[in-house]
Amino acid sequence: MSIILPYYEGPRWIGRSAASALGQQGIPFELILVDDGSTEPAEPHVHGLRDDRLRCLRIDHAGKGAALNAGAARARADLLCFIDQDDIMLPGRLERQVRAMCSNRFVDAVYSDYERVHDDGRFIDRFVSRQASGPECLKAMATDLALVTMQTIMIRREAFFRIGGFSEDPLLTGLDDAEFFTRLFVSGAALHYEPGAVQQWVRHDRNYSQSEQFQEARLVLLEHLRRLAGRHREVRDILGRFTHDVHYMRGIYFLENDRRREALPEFRRALRSYPFFPNTYYLFLKSWLSSLEPASGERTGVSRVRKKPSRHS
Numbered sequence: 001m002s003i004i005l006p007y008y009e010g011p012r013w014i015g016r017s018a019a020s021a022l023g024q025q026g027i028p029f030e031l032i033l034v035d036d037g038s039t040e041p042a043e044p045h046v047h048g049l050r051d052d053r054l055r056c057l058r059i060d061h062a063g064k065g066a067a068l069n070a071g072a073a074r075a076r077a078d079l080l081c082f083i084d085q086d087d088i089m090l091p092g093r094l095e096r097q098v099r100a101m102c103s104n105r106f107v108d109a110v111y112s113d114y115e116r117v118h119d120d121g122r123f124i125d126r127f128v129s130r131q132a133s134g135p136e137c138l139k140a141m142a143t144d145l146a147l148v149t150m151q152t153i154m155i156r157r158e159a160f161f162r163i164g165g166f167s168e169d170p171l172l173t174g175l176d177d178a179e180f181f182t183r184l185f186v187s188g189a190a191l192h193y194e195p196g197a198v199q200q201w202v203r204h205d206r207n208y209s210q211s212e213q214f215q216e217a218r219l220v221l222l223e224h225l226r227r228l229a230g231r232h233r234e235v236r237d238i239l240g241r242f243t244h245d246v247h248y249m250r251g252i253y254f255l256e257n258d259r260r261r262e263a264l265p266e267f268r269r270a271l272r273s274y275p276f277f278p279n280t281y282y283l284f285l286k287s288w289l290s291s292l293e294p295a296s297g298e299r300t301g302v303s304r305v306r307k308k309p310s311r312h313s
Helices: 011-022 043-049 064-073 093-103 134-142 157-162 176-186 212-229 233-237 239-256 260-273 278-291
Strands: 002-007 030-036 054-059 079-082 109-118 123-127 154-156 191-203
Touching (some): 011 030, 011 043, 030 064, 043 054, 054 064, 064 157, 093 109, 134 176, 134 239, 154 157, 212 233, 239 260, 260 278
8 A cells, every 4th residue: 555645845734644644554555755846845854753664755846746646656556545745644544445445356446535624633524425436426526516535535556547647737736636536537437435534634824725826726727627528528518517616616715815806707707607506696796796896905704615625735
């Protein structure tokens, strides 16, 4: 079993994340920590763990997809799973999921449930998935209800490379997982849902999903999906839903950050892509009315609770 941990400028969390992976029992494994050219290298922050199962690799900065691929290329095991530098692997994850993989040699990937917690350990919620086919998972992801996430997937190394690994487009960082899962779901891969929370996503003040770069990555993801739609009818059939979700979430980001005039065209694009989601009309109207008012510097009060795409932090 090979666990791949990509790292980029996250010394605050890397020791905790690596320790949670190394704490797994009952299964032989290796932990491959891939430092994506950080200015503050990861190795000094995990040196105190002193575990022969930990292997550190450093590459020139190239983005999360390239870091994940570098780790997979050097993996010694036939099974791969992933943990972000600020995530926490829950006890028993490897034993439970490896057992599920070994019980059915035709399964290409196993996925499970995950929890969200604050940085101080306070519980937020638990995401519970379900058994679904690749096409079902694709449709769910297009509507922002992902059934398979980077926090929970375990995949055969052969299947990983068969579908091409992760995109190494650095502008896609933060949504490398969505593009990867799209290709996984249309590949005909056999998926198995193993119930139970196996990992925790940690909310803190530097989550990448709250950054401007992540919002730009949404548009880059759309470009990748449009190319895939040219080859796969399944992607083409739901591209409108994907497009709606991208612009809808960008609109919410701009509203939350009091950038109301930027939110309005995003909701307009969302409506053009998929005009059957009532809340988009409400937010479009809210953006239009507020754009007529002088900027107040106050936040709009829009709030949401949403899954976390996998990313560096």
